[in-house]
Amino acid sequence: MDTSNPAAFVNGGLLRMHLGRKVRAVIQVIRSDVGSVIGKSTDDSQIIVKGSPPIPPTNYVEVIGVAETDNSIRAEIWTNFGDTFDMSSYDQLCQLANGEFKHLFL
Amino acid sequence: MSSNNPFDATSAFSGGGFMPSQRQPSRFADSTPSPSKGRDSQGLIPVTVKQISEASQSGDEKSNFTINGVDVTNVTVVGMLFDKKVRSFNDIRFHLDDGTGRIECIRWVTENSETRQMDEIDDGTYVRLNGHLQSFQGKRQLVAFSVRPVTNFDEVTFHYIDCIYLHLYNAKLLTQCQGGALTQPQLIESLSNTPVHTTSNGYQTPSFNNFTVDVSPDGLKGFDKLVLNYLQQPSNIEREMGVHLKEISQQLKSPIEKIKDAIEFLEKEGLVYSSIDDYHYKAVEGC
Numbered sequence: 001m002d003t004s005n006p007a008a009f010v011n012g013g014l015l016r017m018h019l020g021r022k023v024r025a026v027i028q029v030i031r032s033d034v035g036s037v038i039g040k041s042t043d044d045s046q047i048i049v050k051g052s053p054p055i056p057p058t059n060y061v062e063v064i065g066v067a068e069t070d071n072s073i074r075a076e077i078w079t080n081f082g083d084t085f086d087m088s089s090y091d092q093l094c095q096l097a098n099g100e101f102k103h104l105f106l
Numbered sequence: 107m108s109s110n111n112p113f114d115a116t117s118a119f120s121g122g123g124f125m126p127s128q129r130q131p132s133r134f135a136d137s138t139p140s141p142s143k144g145r146d147s148q149g150l151i152p153v154t155v156k157q158i159s160e161a162s163q164s165g166d167e168k169s170n171f172t173i174n175g176v177d178v179t180n181v182t183v184v185g186m187l188f189d190k191k192v193r194s195f196n197d198i199r200f201h202l203d204d205g206t207g208r209i210e211c212i213r214w215v216t217e218n219s220e221t222r223q224m225d226e227i228d229d230g231t232y233v234r235l236n237g238h239l240q241s242f243q244g245k246r247q248l249v250a251f252s253v254r255p256v257t258n259f260d261e262v263t264f265h266y267i268d269c270i271y272l273h274l275y276n277a278k279l280l281t282q283c284q285g286g287a288l289t290q291p292q293l294i295e296s297l298s299n300t301p302v303h304t305t306s307n308g309y310q311t312p313s314f315n316n317f318t319v320d321v322s323p324d325g326l327k328g329f330d331k332l333v334l335n336y337l338q339q340p341s342n343i344e345r346e347m348g349v350h351l352k353e354i355s356q357q358l359k360s361p362i363e364k365i366k367d368a369i370e371f372l373e374k375e376g377l378v379y380s381s382i383d384d385y386h387y388k389a390v391e392g393c
Contacts, residue, residue: 001159001208001210001245002207002208003155003206003207006156006205006206006207007205026259060259062259062262064205079230079259081259082258086260086263089260089264097266101273104154104156104157104270105154105156105206105266
């Protein structure tokens, strides 16, 4: 068992709370290039994700990586989450997992 | 986009984890209730790896794990599979990382279908794992009895919400039992009336009603529950003479006939009894 390196659920607004640490986010892909993806976070802000995105990415992609700035993530793991995904529920989960129920996650 | 695919709270909360209520069908019928009862039985509990790491174990390796005052034997987790190793034809080891932590897992496969199921899962795959939590040589591990790939990724969101929900539910249960309040059935009821839903990825979630047969075939209905809740208010429990039907009728703003029907049903279920005469009723005490 190892809980020393958790990945915090983040949306655009929560990213700055975890700078330099591991985070996970679901983004809606706006533009995908070879080394990065520009996407929309679950709270509707624009995020740049660097790394090697899946080819081709689906509409929704989950990234796990390090929060670099308050609008960018360097991703290590990319997972296609498909072409439909409930962004608002995920966004609420981000808030709960960083707030009242943080102790279940981090 | 999200409006095309709303997260259905009803279906969300009807699946995934088994609530303690399912495991205690005879709660109402039990004539010697105790606060600890209903929290010491087994079920399939949605948890995060972090919660598993913090679960307490009362004694040696064979003793039970406790999370939130609830004994935990079997758990359901969602996460990414890593470091898969096939040790022999029927012994498959891997790590599951759910973002809160990483835990060792073992899958003993006995049937061809299970072998096929494990064959199609590689490192980096999101899976839903149901398994038995155990401690072996000081390490916590999961002995999986089902590992299946996640195909609808709303299940990932759902799982964590399910964890939060059960955590909240058990925390409430614990407080209420410790406080000696008798409001538990309200909680239990709101759960046991949850309808069966087929989720979008096509697997059917279990019905709570299967587990409440010895209470009644379809559980308590909304109005019966209201009447019972009223009688279970601590101030009403304390009243030696019980509560008059008229009073219930006024309080619940419902015709007396409707109250009588509900009372008749609750009496049959052994949840209430008439006290000084046929017009006064009391709730059976118990937590």
